[in-house]
Amino acid sequence: MTTSSLTKAVLFHELGGPEVLKVEDVPLRQPGPGEVLFKVEAIGLNRAEALFRAGGYYYQPTLPGSRLGYEAAGVVEAVGDGVTAFRPGDSVMAAADFDFGVHGVYGEQVLLPEDSVVNRPAGVDAVTSAAAWLTYSTAYGGLVETAALAPGDHVVITSASSGVGTAALQTALRLGAIPIATTRGEAKRQRLLELGAAHVITTDSEDLVKEVRRITGGRGAEVAFDAIGGPGFAALGDALTPGGTAVLYGWLDPRPVQLSMNWPQTVHTYANGVLARTPDHRRRASSFIGSGLADGTLAPVIAATFDGLERMPDAHRLMESNTHTGKIVVTLG
Structure with a gap:
């Protein structure tokens, strides 16, 4: 009782x-x-x-x-x-x-x-x-288990100043990848660079696709990790290298999501709660987060x-x- x-x-x-x-x-x-x-x-x-x-x-x-x-x-x-x-x-x-x-x-x-x-x-x-937990397990689940982000890959991280965004920057660096952060204006550029972004694109004044192509020598990014969705999701696809992967984990823009015609590419929607219900994922995420906090690569x-x-x-x-x-x-x- x-x-x-x-x-x-x-x-x-x-x-x-x-x-x-x-x-x-x-x-x-x-x-x-x-x-x-x-x-x-x-x-x-x-x-x-x-x-x-x-x-x-x-x-x-x-x-x-x-x-x-x-x-x-x-x-x-x-x-x-x-x-x-x-x-x-x-x-x-x-x-x-x-x-x-x-x-x-x-x-x-x-x-x-x-x-x-x-x-x-x-x-x-x-x-x-x-x-x-939520920020790093989302970054880990989206970038590692879903997108298979690898050392040397360029990854475009939208809403990079958010909790998940900053966790994604650190996760990418821990994997040896090259994080490209996006933010709307100039106010957060310097802080994102201090937090480890290799490059910062201000979407209110810079062309996302052109900047990603310039940064990657014309190749395009291997991965995009997006919290926004909406019509702007198509530009992220345009910025990917052929065969790249886009992971949509949020919908800060409630308008319908538009897909790029830059095919072939893989598009995943990502729900962290669904993955977190599996014991194996919780075990792997706990190990990744715990070891990262212990060695200082995740903070x-x-x-x-x-x-x-x-x-x-x-x-x-x-x-x-x-x-x-x-x-x-x-x-x-």
Whole structure:
């Protein structure tokens, strides 16, 4: 028999801007079979959560009282029957393979299925861990397991100043590839170069295809890793070498995706949550991320931290301003 208590979580009861996010007391039961309860120390924000809150994600929240949040780091408080991979006191993080309208991690304590929890890399603090899993597992899954990015390959990374974008820059460098970052204006060029971009293309003032061709000596890039979609996706295909690979993992532009006539090429859509539900992928991604954090080749870029769940609307406002580079994290106590 399980017992219930109360904990604080961020909910929203209507679609809208950051102001709809409210901190409320919610029931918290003890873990049942196959479940893990952990105390949250830090929460990493993702663009998908702003889309979900506003009704623009690929699935809709159940209102009123939807939860929110994919990514958190904390310490296990209790486990349910049959759980053998975790025990109280373990440092863990959410694997972001769940419906965050149901299991959203914006809260003081989180109850998740065992398969939605992974161990934090040894010695890695909560803020770094909260900023690491989803961004680096997306970059790893999209670039390595999907696109087979290889040493010496040129890869065009759109929305490169985002959390996933900065993780993709570091992942490409770790693989020996050559990252070409794109950003809309000049404001973030220098920072992207400092973060390891070999080249930066400002799409508001430069022709993407011409610049990629110039950088690659006319050959074109082997891989494109895109968070935007929409009509601009065709230009990424035009910038690829024949036989290249384009991976679309986001849709910041909600308009229909247009494909390039630069054939042959391979186009993949990528859903990190689907891949993260497979134990083998979680094992490989955990090893890649953990070893990268340990040797310093992977280091999450933290744009800003906010303290306390009540600051979540402010954190969302910063995320939607598009003025930051890297990951926004909310800490708890």
